[in-house]
Amino acid sequence: MxxxxxxxxxxxxxxxxxxxxxxxxxxxxxxxxxxxxxxxxxxxxxxxxxxxxxxxxxxxxxxxxxxxxxxxxxxxxxxxxxxxxxxxxxxxxxxxxxxxxxxxxxxxxxxxxxxxxxxxxxxxxxxxxxxSNEKKYLYAEYDHDLNGYWDYFKEYYQLDDKQLVLKALAYTTYNLSWSKSKPCFCGSERQYSECHMLAVESEIHLTSKEIRRIYFKLKRNYEN
Ligand SMILES: [Zn+2]
Ligand SMILES: [Zn+2]
The missing domain is CATH 3.10.110.10 (Ubiquitin Conjugating Enzyme)
Known part of the structure; x- marks a missing residue:
């Protein structure tokens, strides 16, 4: 087409x-x-x-x-x-x-x-x-390919740990919800509704197929 x-x-x-x-x-x-x-x-x-x-x-x-x-x-x-x-x-x-x-x-x-x-x-x-001879990047720039994906989603969810990023991404991907009043899955001891609920459940502007494929790409990368 x-x-x-x-x-x-x-x-x-x-x-x-x-x-x-x-x-x-x-x-x-x-x-x-x-x-x-x-x-x-x-x-x-x-x-x-x-x-x-x-x-x-x-x-x-x-x-x-x-x-x-x-x-x-x-x-x-x-x-x-x-x-x-x-x-x-x-x-x-x-x-x-x-x-x-x-x-x-x-x-x-x-x-x-x-x-x-x-x-x-x-x-x-x-x-x-x-x-320039400056070896460091002068501007904020995401890393190449998969490392860039990780950087992006770490920033998106404000999480540093890849395993927690995957967990958050799984919730987003499958429209799952953690119990609102329980401590958040990220281990912060704050209630989910006051911690990662917004990031996990807000519109991510990717189709369900796209987000699923990204999730599996990162999951495979994490497990290998
Ligand atoms: Zn690149
Ligand atoms: Zn949290």
Whole structure:
């Protein structure tokens, strides 16, 4: 299933404000060109990029753009291909761990939002990493892949222990509820209703299938 005519025409409309980007529809929809990083009116870096809009991401969600990010390839090779720089050996950038991406895209995103709020800040972080001797990350950034999933859910539930994160995730995944007046499962000795109830039972903006797959991914990772 390809891109709907509505999504395609809004992409074309948005591209009018990006002279350096061009849409191609041969062999699937893609956008190629360059992205300038500008600060205080001064351009300090340009990256060549290619955006792909696949109809299947091959992971735990069946959603596509605008409910997923386009896939991004950095073709100017200014960012090294390694996990620390979130770039695969095929040149694909890893912009976000999918659980968080799905939440950001829950109502659908525009191309402009993606470029301005997601891609440019990401490129700016990689620029700093490449061009400074500082080994530590200068900005808050989730770790790559599974470690990033753990970081995300540790923060989401405000829990440090992986086993407790899994427990919280199981409650969320299966819509289970702990007894409100009993001490919380996290061991805080506070009542559940005043501790983790809100985090566990509030809307997580993932489908039941998505959250189930994330839960099993982390469970498998924890057990191995
Ligand atoms: Zn990554
Ligand atoms: Zn708790």
């Amino acid at each position: 390809g891109m709907s005519p509505e999504v395609l025409s809004s992409l074309q409309e948005e591209l009018k404000t990006y002279e350096s980007l061009e849409l191609s529809s041969s062999n699937g929809i893609s956008i190629s060109g360059s992205i300038d990083l500008v600060e205080g009116g001064v351009q300090f870096e340009t990256y060549d990029i290619k955006l792909l809009f696949p109809s299947n991401y091959g992971d735990f969600s069946s959603k596509t753009f605008p409910y997923r990010y386009p896939l991004v390839y950095e073709t100017s090779n200014k960012i090294p291909s390694n996990i620390g720089h979130h770039k695969s050996k095929h040149g694909q950038l890893c912009l976000e761990i999918p659980p968080r991406e799905l939440v950001i895209c829950k109502d659908g995103i525009t191309l402009t939002y993606f470029i301005e709020e997601i891609l440019k800040p990401h490129l700016a972080i990689q620029y700093v990493k490449v061009n």
